[in-house]
Amino acid sequence: MIFLRVALPFIAGFFVSYMYRAVNAVLGPTLAAEFGLSAGGLGLLTSMYFLSFALFQLPLGLLLDRFGPRRVNASLLLVAAAGGTWFAVAHSAAEAIAARALIGLGVSGCLMSTVLAFVLWYPTERLSTMNGIAFACGALGSITVSVPLELLLRVWTWREAFMLLVGATLAVNLTLWFWVPEKSARPSGASLGDQLRGLARLVADPGFRRIAFAMAASQVAAMSLQTLWMATWLRDVAGYDPSQVARGLLAANVAMIVGYLGFGRVADMRARRGLSVLPLLAGGLALASASLALLALGTRAGSLVLWCTFVGGSTSIVLSFSLLSRRYPKEMSGRANTGINVFGFSGMFLGQWGLGAVLDLWPQSAAGYAPEAYTWALGLAWAIQFSGLVWLWSGRRLLDRPLAPAGAG
Numbered sequence: 383m384i385f386l387r388v389a390l391p392f393i394a395g396f397f398v399s400y401m402y403r404a405v406n407a408v409l410g411p412t413l414a415a416e417f418g419l420s421a422g423g424l425g426l427l428t429s430m431y432f433l434s435f436a437l438f439q440l441p442l443g444l445l446l447d448r449f450g451p452r453r454v455n456a457s458l459l460l461v462a463a464a465g466g467t468w469f470a471v472a473h474s475a476a477e478a479i480a481a482r483a484l485i486g487l488g489v490s491g492c493l494m495s496t497v498l499a500f501v502l503w504y505p506t507e508r509l510s511t512m513n514g515i516a517f518a519c520g521a522l523g524s525i526t527v528s529v530p531l532e533l534l535l536r537v538w539t540w541r542e543a544f545m546l547l548v549g550a551t552l553a554v555n556l557t558l559w560f561w562v563p564e565k566s567a568r569p570s571g572a573s574l575g576d577q578l579r580g581l582a583r584l585v586a587d588p589g590f591r592r593i594a595f596a597m598a599a600s601q602v603a604a605m606s607l608q609t610l611w612m613a614t615w616l617r618d619v620a621g622y623d624p625s626q627v628a629r630g631l632l633a634a635n636v637a638m639i640v641g642y643l644g645f646g647r648v649a650d651m652r653a654r655r656g657l658s659v660l661p662l663l664a665g666g667l668a669l670a671s672a673s674l675a676l677l678a679l680g681t682r683a684g685s686l687v688l689w690c691t692f693v694g695g696s697t698s699i700v701l702s703f704s705l706l707s708r709r710y711p712k713e714m715s716g717r718a719n720t721g722i723n724v725f726g727f728s729g730m731f732l733g734q735w736g737l738g739a740v741l742d743l744w745p746q747s748a749a750g751y752a753p754e755a756y757t758w759a760l761g762l763a764w765a766i767q768f769s770g771l772v773w774l775w776s777g778r779r780l781l782d783r784p785l786a787p788a789g790a791g
Contacts, residue, residue: 388503389499392516392558395492398554400521401550405544407528408527421746422742423738425611425738426734429732432730438487438490439490439723446494451491451499452558459558463548464484494723497719498719500516502712512646513703514647518639524635584714589780590721592773596773597725597726597729601699603766605730606737607733609730610734611737613630617749620682633686641698645663646701658778663701666697670696671695671764674764699726
């Protein structure tokens with residue numbers, strides 16, 4: 383009953399947010415042509431979702447811990463619906479960029495409200511599995527805007543298709559308001575000042591900083607490539623047509639689902655045996671990093687398999703939330719999870735925009751971006767992701783210990 387009343391509605395919101403996140407992988411060429419965008423301009427348009435998402439994470443954490451995930455997420459989804467409507471009727475790049483930012487703000491609570499709801503309603507030893515299920519369902523959102531969207535765009539305009547997203551957003555909003563029960567971890571009598579002091583303590587924790595940097599570095603590569611630049615690579619380097627690109631994205635999203643479910647399940651098995659999830663997280667990132675390095679070096683044989691391995695391995699970064707849940711008390715869950723999300727989504731913003739700027743350093747052809755530019759773009763993404771992995775692993779003795787109580791030691 384908890385799954386139907388609590389988990390499923392929050393997961394539905396995350397599903398919708400992932401559709402917004404990934405939709406430009408298919409719409410990108412159409413948007414670039416309609417609004418006259420360069421690679422950097424397309425990267426900026428797409429990444430504004432991540433920038434506004436990231437900027438709101440710290441206020442979101444305070445709101446979640448103070449008012450609970452249901453009310454906060456439901457309220458923000460109304461903002462997402464307004465942004466989606468504006469994007470569907472935008473007549474200029476400036477309007478589309480502003481609307482995309484509003485969408486990011488509106489869905490900024492979908493992930494963290496889901497994670498917090500799991501912390502509040504489920505035992506610790508099930509959190510990695512539940513998070514894996516949620517992220518896998520988010521990947522289904524990406525699948526929905528791959529091949530199915532490409533087929534829909536053969537008969538509908540992109541603006542008409544986008545309004546379906548708005549309708550789904552409102553449906554989840556109503557479900558959260560009228561179906562989901564309320565629950566909060568806020569201690570009785572906790573003031574805003576208490577919450578802010580807890581936030582300051584979080585930022586001062588060296589363990590938090592290591593996890594946060596690894597999250598940001600991984601997402602610079604993983605999410606920015608998967609939700610935008612992988613599609614153009616398949617077109618410009620591998621020579622895929624639009625339907626083949628959509629199928630390639632579908633395969634990558636299936637790999638993402640397998641990764642989320644697999645890493646979540648194995649992590650909980652390790653947790654029940656008293657073992658750390660950190661080696662599992664690091665192993666997944668190492669596999670992703672090796673695959674991306676081969677792509678950056680120009681490997682073409684089995685390139686789609688390498689992309690799927692990169693995407694699947696990168697999903698291990700979701701285990702960061704399990705590390706946080708074991709390090710911090712429940713009443714700090716909202717701030718801890720949204721705090722790390724500031725870094726993750728900032729990485730996505732910088733990755734999508736920055737890699738687009740790298741692609742713009744080479745002359746653009748009529749077919750797309752210069753194939754040789756991708757060597758440098760993917761190489762830069764690899765270097766950033768790998769550096770995050772190295773710093774995270776160097777602090778492994780610190781990360782599995784609970785944070786000492788304030789004033790201890």
